[in-house]
Amino acid sequence: MKLYRIWGLTLRYLFLFRHSLDRISDAFFWPTVDIILWGMTSSFFAKNLEGGGNTLILGLLGGIVLWIFPWRSQYEIAVNLLEDLWNRNLVNIFVSPVKFIEWVTALLFLGVGKAVISFTYASLLIYFLYSANILSVGLVLVPWAVLLIMFGWVFGLLVAGIIMRYDTKIQTLAWTSIYVVAPFAAVYYPVNSLPAWAQSIAHFVPASYVFEAMRSAVGGSPPPLSDLIWPTLLCLVYFALAIAMIYRSFNHILKRGLISVD
Amino acid sequence: MAILEVKDLKKTFGKNPVIKGISFDMEEGEILGILGPNGAGKTTTLQMLLGVLTPTSGSVNVFGKELMPNKTEILEKMNFSSTYTDLPWRITVSENLTWTSWLYNIVDRKQRLEKIKSIFRLEKLWHQSFGSLSAGQRTRVNLARSMINFPKILLLDEPTASLDPEVAAYMREFFADQRTKFNTSIILTSHNMAEVEELCDRVIILKDGLIVGADSPANLAKKMEFSHLRLRITKNASELDKLITLRHLAHIQEKNNYTITIKESLLPLFLYEVTKKNINYTEISIDKPTLEDYFLKVARSKSEAL
Numbered sequence: 001m002k003l004y005r006i007w008g009l010t011l012r013y014l015f016l017f018r019h020s021l022d023r024i025s026d027a028f029f030w031p032t033v034d035i036i037l038w039g040m041t042s043s044f045f046a047k048n049l050e051g052g053g054n055t056l057i058l059g060l061l062g063g064i065v066l067w068i069f070p071w072r073s074q075y076e077i078a079v080n081l082l083e084d085l086w087n088r089n090l091v092n093i094f095v096s097p098v099k100f101i102e103w104v105t106a107l108l109f110l111g112v113g114k115a116v117i118s119f120t121y122a123s124l125l126i127y128f129l130y131s132a133n134i135l136s137v138g139l140v141l142v143p144w145a146v147l148l149i150m151f152g153w154v155f156g157l158l159v160a161g162i163i164m165r166y167d168t169k170i171q172t173l174a175w176t177s178i179y180v181v182a183p184f185a186a187v188y189y190p191v192n193s194l195p196a197w198a199q200s201i202a203h204f205v206p207a208s209y210v211f212e213a214m215r216s217a218v219g220g221s222p223p224p225l226s227d228l229i230w231p232t233l234l235c236l237v238y239f240a241l242a243i244a245m246i247y248r249s250f251n252h253i254l255k256r257g258l259i260s261v262d
Numbered sequence: 263m264a265i266l267e268v269k270d271l272k273k274t275f276g277k278n279p280v281i282k283g284i285s286f287d288m289e290e291g292e293i294l295g296i297l298g299p300n301g302a303g304k305t306t307t308l309q310m311l312l313g314v315l316t317p318t319s320g321s322v323n324v325f326g327k328e329l330m331p332n333k334t335e336i337l338e339k340m341n342f343s344s345t346y347t348d349l350p351w352r353i354t355v356s357e358n359l360t361w362t363s364w365l366y367n368i369v370d371r372k373q374r375l376e377k378i379k380s381i382f383r384l385e386k387l388w389h390q391s392f393g394s395l396s397a398g399q400r401t402r403v404n405l406a407r408s409m410i411n412f413p414k415i416l417l418l419d420e421p422t423a424s425l426d427p428e429v430a431a432y433m434r435e436f437f438a439d440q441r442t443k444f445n446t447s448i449i450l451t452s453h454n455m456a457e458v459e460e461l462c463d464r465v466i467i468l469k470d471g472l473i474v475g476a477d478s479p480a481n482l483a484k485k486m487e488f489s490h491l492r493l494r495i496t497k498n499a500s501e502l503d504k505l506i507t508l509r510h511l512a513h514i515q516e517k518n519n520y521t522i523t524i525k526e527s528l529l530p531l532f533l534y535e536v537t538k539k540n541i542n543y544t545e546i547s548i549d550k551p552t553l554e555d556y557f558l559k560v561a562r563s564k565s566e567a568l
Contacts, residue, residue: 008364015357016350019391087350092407095312095342096365097334256275257315259305259346 001105005098009106012089013080023079027072027114031122034064038188039130058132058218063187063211065122065134069145070152070185070207071178072118073111077156078163078174080107085168091258100250104243107160108153115149137217143228144210150235151207152178157242161249186211206231206238263326265290265447266311266415271320273306273471280306282471283320290414291445293437295458295479298468299561304451305346307468308417311449312342324415338366343408344419345401351393355384355403358392359410366411374410381436382406383429397424405433415447416440422457434461455554465553467560474560479553486551486559489529491522497542505535526550 017023042060049056084090093103126132135141159177163170184198185207191199202208209231213223264287273281281303288294296304309315311322313333322329324336349358359375368374379385382402387395392403401424408416418437422430438461440446452458458465459479467475467482475482495502495518502520506513509532512523524532529548536543 002367004367005365008361011357011364012350012353012361015353015361019352019354083350088346088348089350091314091342091344091347092349092362093365094314095337095340096362097337097367098365099334251316254314254316257306257309259309259314259344 001099001102002097005096005102006106006109009093009098009103010110013083013106013110016083027118028121031064031068031118032125035061035122035125035129038064039126039132043130054132055219057130058134058136059215060188061126061130061132062134062137062214062218065119065126066144066148066210066214067182067185067187068118068122069115069148070155072115073108073149073152074156074159074178075152075174076111076114077107077153078159078177080110081160081163082168082171082174085163088259090253094258100247104157104246107156111152111156112149115152119145137214137222140213140217140222140225143225144214147210147228147231147235148207150239154235154238154242155181157239157246161242161246164246164249164253181205181207184208190215204234206235263290264288265292265325266449267321267323268311269321269323271307271310271322272318273303273310273315274318280471281310281317284468284471284473285320286466286473286476288415288447288449290447291441292464293441293448293450293462295462295465296449296451296468297453297455297458297465297557298451302468303471304468305344305419308342308344308419308449308451311417312340313337338411339414340417341408341411341413341415342417342419343401343404343421345404345421345423346419347404348400349392349403349407352391354389354391355395356388358403359407362407363410368411374412378406378409381409383432398426398429401425402429402433412444413446415449418448418450420452421450422452422454430457437461455552455557459553467557469560474563475556482556483551483553486555487525487527488523489526489551490549491520491524491529491532492545492547492549493520493522493536493543494518494545495520495541495543498540501539502536502541505532505539505541 038060039057042057046054046056084093123134126134155178159173162173184194184202184205186194186202187207191202191208191212194202209228213227216223266288268287269285270283271281271285272279272283284307286294296307298304306315310317311324311329313329324340327336329336349362356375359378363371363375379388382405384403384406387399387403392400395403401421405418405421408418416437422433425433434457437448441448448461450458450461462479465475465477465479465482466473493502499518506522509528514521
């Protein structure tokens with residue numbers, strides 16, 4: 001792997017952000033909408049609670065803010081691939097010495113960059129609007145973020161692989177697919193509030209462990225870090241499978257020829 | 263020594279064989295033309311030479327190495343431009359050439375970009391978005407991108423298709439110059455026969471996935487036996503009619519203008535007979551067979567591999 005080639009690919013997407021108001025604004029617009037909507041809702045319910053109101057607000061808004069990590073990292077991978085397909089640019093990339101793994105690496109890190117920017121903005125927003133400080137949970141936020149980003153990568157790679165294989169006619173998956181798993185990730189409510197069958201699924205969704213841990217930490221009883229071993233292992237397995245899947249899809253489109261891919 | 267060797271290359275899409283086993287090579291500093299009717303397999307062949315399309319079977323060796331296992335190393339010294347590809351539309355010409363330059367190991371990146379800007383006359387387009395350019399301007403930027411690494415082998419898929427005649431001539435001059443100065447090898451597909459005759463040392467003609475002709479443009483043209491003799495007759499036209507009938511020659515007559523299709527070897531004798539029969543003419547021209555005549559003959563005939 002050569003860093004200059006990864007930088008070249010990253011530059012291509014950074015230049016695009018500079019010229020795309022829609023791509024810049026979506027990093028801020030949806031978090032703002034969610035935070036205002038759920039912030040107002042949770043504030044309303046908190047008023048009627050005796051004690052624990054702040055925990056409710058931070059629990060809900062913390063869910064929204066942490067959800068940014070998987071959402072943005074998935075979205076950036078899938079949408080940046082779409083940009084390359086719309087512009088018939090894949091062939092320009094792969095007639096150069098760029099390796100498949102370098103291209104994937106650039107996509108993954110772009111997602112991280114955008115996720116961190118959106119997260120920072122959303123954290124500041126909930127602090128200023130609702131005095132809710134997500135950083136109060138401490139350094140445990142770092143492993144949570146890593147796990148959630150990796151979970152987003154898994155979805156991003158899967159969606160990118162499916163779009164590559166079946167063309168842009170299924171491109172809406174790029175924007176919507178991660179929401180399929182959102183109910184099982186227990187972003188806004190505890191896993192035990194799900195029906196039994198859904199709880200079984202939630203146990204295989206690594207993000208659900210992070211949101212459970214976040215709620216416990218906000219409630220004053222943070223779980224031990226060792227609770228993250230199982231979801232991390234799950235995530236690593238999913239990540240390996242997603243890489244294998246996108247690699248297979250790439251080899252599949254090589255059989256059709258990159259010039260004809262759109 | 264051959265810089266590129268293709269052996270028994272085949273490509274089948276589903277049950278449709280598009281390339282049915284082609285073999286050719288290219289010397290260093292050679293300009294090789296690939297011609298063929300639409301759907302003959304030209305772009306498919308170029309894609310396989312670049313490793314962006316997996317062949318069904320056969321081998322491609324570049325710089326003495328097998329392409330696929332050594333793709334990264336080989337593509338550092340190769341590049342490609344096509345009228346069928348685009349660059350990201352929303353970003354500027356300068357940005358597009360900057361990000362692509364980072365895909366290659368270029369030491370003097372800034373100077374290289376300045377040089378490319380000047381060679382391809384991109385000064386006025388430099389800060390315009392790629393999507394705002396005309397088709398010809400986009401082709402020029404695509405060509406500039408393909409020269410960003412000053413490749414040893416350059417593959418051009420209809421490179422001057424949308425350029426105006428002046429820019430197209432400039433580009434042809436530029437590519438010929440690259441070969442003279444830097445020994446660059448070029449593979450060119452084009453429907454512009456004059457361009458191919460001007461630039462190419464050798465031509466491969468593809469039809470239905472097979473090579474049906476391969477030689478220099480001049481030698482391919484020589485394979486055509488017939489020339490076109492044009493005469494403007496002023497006296498004894500009836501004698502000319504008789505002579506044409508006697509020799510069983512195909513001809514087109516428009517008033518006193520005759521276009522006669524005749525074997526090159528019979529031309530001197532026929533002109534001698536025209537003079538002997540006292541047939542007077544004020545204008546005469548002989549159109550010798552061209553690469554285009556050969557191409558048309560091949561395109562209309564049944565495919566048969568060389």
